[in-house]
Amino acid sequence: MTRVAVNGPAGRMGQTVIETAADRDDVEVVVGFDVDGPDEVQGVPVVDAADAADALAEYDADVAVDFTVPEATLSLAEACTEAGVGMVVGTTGFDEDGFARLDDAAEDVPLLKATNFARGVHALLRAISEALPAVPEYDLELMETHHNGKIDAPSGTAKTMLETVQEERDVEPVYGREGHAPRDEDEIGVFARRAGDIRGEHELIAAGNDEVLSLSHHAEDRSVFAAGALDAAVWIENQDPGRYDFGNVIDQ
Numbered sequence: 001m002t003r004v005a006v007n008g009p010a011g012r013m014g015q016t017v018i019e020t021a022a023d024r025d026d027v028e029v030v031v032g033f034d035v036d037g038p039d040e041v042q043g044v045p046v047v048d049a050a051d052a053a054d055a056l057a058e059y060d061a062d063v064a065v066d067f068t069v070p071e072a073t074l075s076l077a078e079a080c081t082e083a084g085v086g087m088v089v090g091t092t093g094f095d096e097d098g099f100a101r102l103d104d105a106a107e108d109v110p111l112l113k114a115t116n117f118a119r120g121v122h123a124l125l126r127a128i129s130e131a132l133p134a135v136p137e138y139d140l141e142l143m144e145t146h147h148n149g150k151i152d153a154p155s156g157t158a159k160t161m162l163e164t165v166q167e168e169r170d171v172e173p174v175y176g177r178e179g180h181a182p183r184d185e186d187e188i189g190v191f192a193r194r195a196g197d198i199r200g201e202h203e204l205i206a207a208g209n210d211e212v213l214s215l216s217h218h219a220e221d222r223s224v225f226a227a228g229a230l231d232a233a234v235w236i237e238n239q240d241p242g243r244y245d246f247g248n249v250i251d252q
């Protein structure tokens with residue numbers, strides 16, 4: 001049984017992680033960390049995030065799972081380093097300094113970060129790598145759609161898709177278009193839509209030669225992300241310090 005601490009337990013994903021864990025027998029959420037949050041969420045005690053290092057030890061947590069904001073993730077990374085506890089990071093929107101600080105933490109504890117914990121998105125990334133060499137001249141465009149509460153744009157997954165594309169094609173992103181904006185053959189348009197409670201949609205199209213190839217993923221429920229993150233928590237519990245990604249869990 002992997003004992004899990006959840007950072008941001010009252011958030012959309014934090015609540016879903018707790019709900020999803022309750023239906024599994026390989027994980028148990030033992031504590032949550034928040035700032036000015038409730039005292040408990042679904043029966044899980046919530047401790048002030050400033051006291052996370054002590055609480056990780058007190059509640060004997062094996063792994064911390066984080067879906068919050070970059071500042072909160074980085075503060076949790078310090079606590080995990082102090083407590084010697086591994087981390088699963090789902091939060092998106094880090095800048096270069098944030099990535100570097102996660103790398104620093106991974107020198108002391110195992111740290112697995114993924115911009116998307118849906119297995120289907122992992123398959124989508126592999127499909128993109130496989131497909132692009134077959135359509136070398138086609139125009140590429142990337143679209144993502146999320147709920148109206150999402151802060152960062154484009155989504156972390158869209159950025160990962162862009163990186164995957166750029167491993168195959170030398171394209172420069174153009175974030176939205178406006179006014180006189182003729183398309184350059186080496187550009188890839190990147191578009192972010194925000195509406196309602198859409199869980200997460202991503203699509204890459206490749207168009208040319210009288211055809212359109214569409215590679216897409218649609219998350220129907222946040223539990224798909226929570227399930228992947230909990231699979232990652234179970235996997236990372238016994239790993240050595242270092243940086244890992246969701247592919248390590250899928251390929252185990």
Ligand SMILES: NC(=O)C1=CN([C@@H]2O[C@H](COP(=O)(O)OP(=O)(O)OC[C@H]3O[C@@H](n4cnc5c(N)ncnc54)[C@H](OP(=O)(O)O)[C@@H]3O)[C@@H](O)[C@H]2O)C=CC1
Pocket residue numbers: 007008009010011012013014033034035036037049066067068069071072075089090091092093114115116117118152156225
């Ligand atoms: N990798 C993946 O598969 C997925 C990643 N995500 C990412 O997860 C992140 C969270 O998404 P979502 O759950 O929708 O966001 P929410 O805003 O619903 O939840 C974030 C939670 O973090 C809390 N929080 C803020 N600061 C701290 C802190 N210092 N310590 C602890 N908790 C804190 C917030 O509390 P308060 O509201 O009081 O500030 C809130 O409850 C985003 O970056 C999103 O992109 C989301 C889905 C899947």
Ligand SMILES: O=C(O)C1=N[C@H](C(=O)O)C[C@H](O)C1
Pocket residue numbers: 092115116146147150154155156157158199200201
């Ligand atoms: O904020 C969300 O909701 C999601 N965020 C992740 C991202 O930024 O890619 C993953 C998923 O699409 C849901």
